[in-house]
Amino acid sequence: MDQETNLKRIRSEISRLDQELLQILNRRAGLSLEVGSIKSQSKDNVFKPFREKEVLNGLAQKNPGPLPDEHLRSIYREILSSSRSLQQPQKVVYLGPEGTFSYFAGVEYLGHSAKFTPKNSLEDVFRAVDTREAELGIIPLENSMQGSVGQSLDMFLKFEVFIHAEVFFRISHFLLSRETEMGAIKKIYSHPLALQQCSTWLRANLPGVEVIPDESTARAASRASTEPGTAAVGHQKLTKFYELNVLGNSIEDIPDNWTRFLVISAHPPEAGNREKTSLLFSVLDRPGSLVSALEVLSRKGINMRKLESRPLRAEKWRYVFFADVECDLTAGDYASVLKDLEDNCYYMRVLGSYPHGPQILA
Numbered sequence: 279m280d281q282e283t284n285l286k287r288i289r290s291e292i293s294r295l296d297q298e299l300l301q302i303l304n305r306r307a308g309l310s311l312e313v314g315s316i317k318s319q320s321k322d323n324v325f326k327p328f329r330e331k332e333v334l335n336g337l338a339q340k341n342p343g344p345l346p347d348e349h350l351r352s353i354y355r356e357i358l359s360s361s362r363s364l365q366q367p368q369k370v371v372y373l374g375p376e377g378t379f380s381y382f383a384g385v386e387y388l389g390h391s392a393k394f395t396p397k398n399s400l401e402d403v404f405r406a407v408d409t410r411e412a413e414l415g416i417i418p419l420e421n422s423m424q425g426s427v428g429q430s431l432d433m434f435l436k437f438e439v440f441i442h443a444e445v446f447f448r449i450s451h452f453l454l455s456r457e458t459e460m461g462a463i464k465k466i467y468s469h470p471l472a473l474q475q476c477s478t479w480l481r482a483n484l485p486g487v488e489v490i491p492d493e494s495t496a497r498a499a500s501r502a503s504t505e506p507g508t509a510a511v512g513h514q515k516l517t518k519f520y521e522l523n524v525l526g527n528s529i530e531d532i533p534d535n536w537t538r539f540l541v542i543s544a545h546p547p548e549a550g551n552r553e554k555t556s557l558l559f560s561v562l563d564r565p566g567s568l569v570s571a572l573e574v575l576s577r578k579g580i581n582m583r584k585l586e587s588r589p590l591r592a593e594k595w596r597y598v599f600f601a602d603v604e605c606d607l608t609a610g611d612y613a614s615v616l617k618d619l620e621d622n623c624y625y626m627r628v629l630g631s632y633p634h635g636p637q638i639l640a
């Protein structure tokens with residue numbers, strides 16, 4: 279068989295498989311609609327991150343290849359995104375403008391079928407979720423180099439929203455500009471944290487160039503797209519939004535730079551066999567009260583992954599702790615632990631239990 283005939287045969291086989299896939303995808307969508315109508319009768323949540331993880335892991339375990347697992351997962355994230363949106367349109371709010379790391383993390387994890395809507399501040403993101411203007415919100419909680427985003431923690435004190443999922447997103451910075459040569463760059467814009475994360479590279483490669491902090495990496499890219507002689511530091515995909523060139527690849531000082539984002543909703547997540555729980559608590563003002571609260575967890579062999587203290591803003595010189603533990607504190611087995619914690623605390627609130635999040639390298 280000559281090459282051309284062979285190619286024709288392969289393409290007609292691909293088209294036949296695509297038709298089969300189309301039928302199967304539609305059968306899946308039909309089943310998802312059935313699940314959706316059951317959920318809407320019982321007012322159940324559409325987004326079930328634990329079930330989604332089960333679906334993705336189940337497929338990855340049985341993947342015979344040659345399709346790489348990463349590709350399989352990203353295809354399926356889109357199938358699940360469509361499935362959720364079919365059940366109920368999913369509005370997702372994030373700290374804008376379009377093109378911030380929150381935006382890219384949200385799109386990669388929740389897929390393109392959701393309707394992503396930017397907000398001007400983290401407070402507006404929480405408010406839109408709390409008032410149910412949006413089904414879901416995506417917020418940055420902490421960075422592996424710079425620690426917690428204090429404002430995100432504070433907003434949990436102000437709004438009664440719940441954590442449904444977490445996602446770890448790799449933060450890699452690029453130098454983006456309309457210019458085609460580094461020599462033409464006179465000013466660099468970006469978010470202060472991004473500038474800090476790339477400071478060694480910027481000093482070595484653009485010594486003496488003015489570095490100007492901006493509200494977000496996306497806004498910096500928008501400025502760089504209109505002002506000649508400037509550049510921005512931000513996500514590589516901003517090139518597509520603002521027609522910019524890449525003048526420096528992965529310019530962050532420490533390459534293993536990750537941000538942990540949370541998906542929040544106004545409805546409590548389902549209890550069950552989740553792997554993590556986040557909680558807020560404030561201890562009584564007496565010696566040993568923090569130790570007593572922590573002992574409640576350690577007596578049950580519960581591993582604590584994070585403990586961060588924040589000022590309790592309504593009362594000066596009092597503090598609240600934000601903690602992550604490795605178990606599902608909302609499951610029935612832990613009812614006595616919750617009760618003991620409450621007894622040892624001045625204030626206690628479970629923010630949600632959720633599965634260990636995926637690491638996305640987009």
Ligand SMILES: O=C(O)C(=O)C[C@]1(C(=O)O)C=C[C@@H](O)C=C1
Binds near residue numbers: 314325329330358362
């Ligand atoms: O299993 C469910 O609850 C579904 O709604 C189905 C489905 C899916 O398409 O597989 C869709 C959305 C959920 O987040 C989890 C799974």
